[in-house]
Amino acid sequence: MxxxxxxxxxxxxxxxxxxxxxxxxxxxxxxxxxxxxxxxxxxxxxxxxxxxxxxxxxxxxxxxxxxxxxxxxxxxxxxxxxxxxxxxxxxxxxxxxxxxxxxxxxxxxxxxxxxxxxxxxxxxPPVEPPSPLINLTVTASRGAYLRAQPRLDAQIIAPLPVRTQLKAIGTSPNGNWRLVYAAPNQRGWMSQSVVSTSGNTLPVLNADSDIIPLWxxxxxxxxxxxxxxxxxxxxxxxxxxxxxxxxxxxxxxxxxxxxxxxxxxxxxxxxxxxxxxxxxxxxxxxxxxxxxxxxxxxxxxxxxxxxxxxxxxxxxxxxxxxxxxxxxxxxxxxxxxxLIQPSRVSLALYTLATPAPRDGSSPLSYMSSEDPCKIVAGRDGANLRSRPDPAAPIIAVMAYRDSALPVSRGIGVDSLPWWKLAESVWVRVDATSFAGNCNAIPLIRPGL
Known part of the structure; x- marks a missing residue:
């Protein structure tokens, strides 16, 4: 319990x-x-x-x-x-x-x-299968069907391409079918004629054998x-x-x-x-x-x-x-x-940025020096990072002509200027074009 x-x-x-x-x-x-x-x-x-x-x-x-x-x-x-x-x-x-x-x-x-x-x-608690799992491979060049019962007219569970690896746990009473897993929760029957043979002996299981989750x-x-x-x-x-x-x-x-x-x-x-x-x-x-x-x-x-x-x-x-x-x-x-493998906390880009105009125009067109400062990603895009550091994780990538409104600016650890778009969201200035009253954007001390 x-x-x-x-x-x-x-x-x-x-x-x-x-x-x-x-x-x-x-x-x-x-x-x-x-x-x-x-x-x-x-x-x-x-x-x-x-x-x-x-x-x-x-x-x-x-x-x-x-x-x-x-x-x-x-x-x-x-x-x-x-x-x-x-x-x-x-x-x-x-x-x-x-x-x-x-x-x-x-x-x-x-x-x-x-x-x-x-x-x-x-x-x-782990559930032990009724026999050791045997590796099989789909050998039919056109693939094969995983079926709900050990017969050719049975319901098709899924088509499986050639070279799909399977785990077999049993054989049908007539020896013509193998009971296999294609996924931890996906079990069915495969004709022996479409899978590789194995010298291992599998137990005989009937079509109504209990499903054993393979976790x-x-x-x-x-x-x-x-x-x-x-x-x-x-x-x-x-x-x-x-x-x-x-x-x-x-x-x-x-x-x-x-x-x-x-x-x-x-x-x-x-x-x-x-x-x-x-x-x-x-x-x-x-x-x-x-x-x-x-x-x-x-x-x-x-x-x-x-x-x-x-x-x-x-x-x-x-x-x-x-x-x-x-x-x-x-x-x-x-x-x-x-975590064991390197990871990052990603940003949903368009919560901060605006997609590039569909007509191919520049978002900076017709802007005056009095308009709020706007930045636009260059032809190679612009990497957004979690801090003003080229070694920091990339949390999102602005595509060409995507735009955003910076909230501040500062000098990064690389001694180059960076735009700050939000808390823990930075983009280097040289990856962008900009227009508007950008001199009004606050300059903050490095590292903030």
Whole structure:
């Protein structure tokens, strides 16, 4: 039975800490820096503590020693539930690194989960398949069909191209069909004539065999977190950073019953009253709930209504909302340095910039010296960065003739002038053209 009632009480008590703690945000910084330093050599398949206020409950009969101090680790596959809190005027943080299935061929990718603040996670016990998984490959030059039953007139689940990698778990009683997985939640039958043969013996399974979800430990979890609970200015709200490799086939996750196919990084929060909030800070995601899928690009978020299910878990209740830009300034300081792969908090460009005119004209045409200062990206575009530094992450790119209104200007670390478009949004002057009363734009000291 899930321990959600106890976990919710745990979070509620932890959230009652006074916001005026003099140590804030030093405790948060220390906990997250511990992840970057003391967990630097963290092995795959482990959870590493950034601060002692992490209650990691293992599933019996685990023999792993308890994790008590920063840098201590536990096997991810031993975890039952994890509660991270700010009790005793401290601030919890932990990082899990684990393999996860990705792509149509179910190859594995290394995923990273960083939880901080007031967060509780439940990890369902792993389900063992009835036999070892056998790798098969679609060999038919025109591809093949994954079918719902082991017969040629059965419903087609999906067409699969040649060289698709599959995981086989069984064979039909007549030996002519293989029961395979094409994705963690996509199982069906393939004719033996269209896949590679294997010398391994597969168990005989009938067409009505139970569906076994093919998830690796850490790839599926339920969670609950604080929302707007930063204890002081400069501190972070509670939540989870989840990362899968970018620029590859998407990695599968199931979070509170929500299917997420991810390439890049997301920031997650969840409460019954607010729903699950999924912010795509880098890369892209496809979010599915209630049979509705939303494609979410970096700089955007969706929310999914949540409800308490019969088993007391917190599950998706309805479809995801349409994607909308998130508040970049609120998220710009997320601790992405704790992730394994380099990441960034991206900006939805046209929340600050105006697209280039459709007629090809310059946005600076007909401007007078009395008009408000306007900048326009040059032919090579203009990179927006999180600080006036050419080494800072690129958070968005203005296309040729996109325009924006600067709020201030300053000298960057490269000793060159930069425009500031908003908090943590900078563009170098030499990447732009400008017109209007730009001398009126305030000059601020370097680094601001």
């Amino acid at each position: 899930r321990r959600w009632l106890a976990v919710l009480v745990f979070i509620s008590l932890a959230a009652a800490i006074a916001a005026q703690d003099n140590a804030c945000p030093a405790l948060q910084t220390e906990a997250l820096n511990n992840i970057a330093s003391r967990c630097a050599d963290q092995a795959a398949g482990t959870l590493c503590l950034g601060h002692p206020t992490v209650a990691a409950i293992q599933r019996p009969p685990s023999s792993s020693a308890a994790a008590r101090k920063p840098g201590d680790t536990l096997p991810v596959d031993s975890l039952d539930w994890l509660a991270i809190s700010t009790e005793d005027r401290t601030w919890g943080a932990a990082r899990a690194v684990f393999p996860a299935y990705a792509g149509d061929s179910l190859e594995t990718r290394e995923a990273t989960l960083v939880a901080f603040g007031n967060v509780a996670l439940y990890f369902p 690796l430990p850490g790839q599926i979890f339920d969670f609950h977190s604080g929302i707007a609970d930063a204890p002081c200015d400069g501190a972070w709200n509670s939540g989870i950073l989840l990362q899968a490799p970018n620029f590859t086939t998407p990695t599968y996750f199931e979070i509170n019953g929500i299917r997420v196919l991810l390439t890049g990084s997301v920031w997650l929060q969840a409460q019954i009253s607010s729903g699950a909030l999924i912010h795509v800070i880098d890369g892209a995601a496809r979010v599915t709930a209630a049979d509705v899928t939303r494609a979410v690009q970096r700089g955007y978020k969706v929310s999914v209504p949540l409800a308490i299910a019969d088993d007391r878990s917190i599950q998706a209740e309805a479809a995801p909302t349409d994607p909308v830009p998130y508040d970049y300034q609120r998220l710009s300081r997320l601790p992405v340095h704790t």
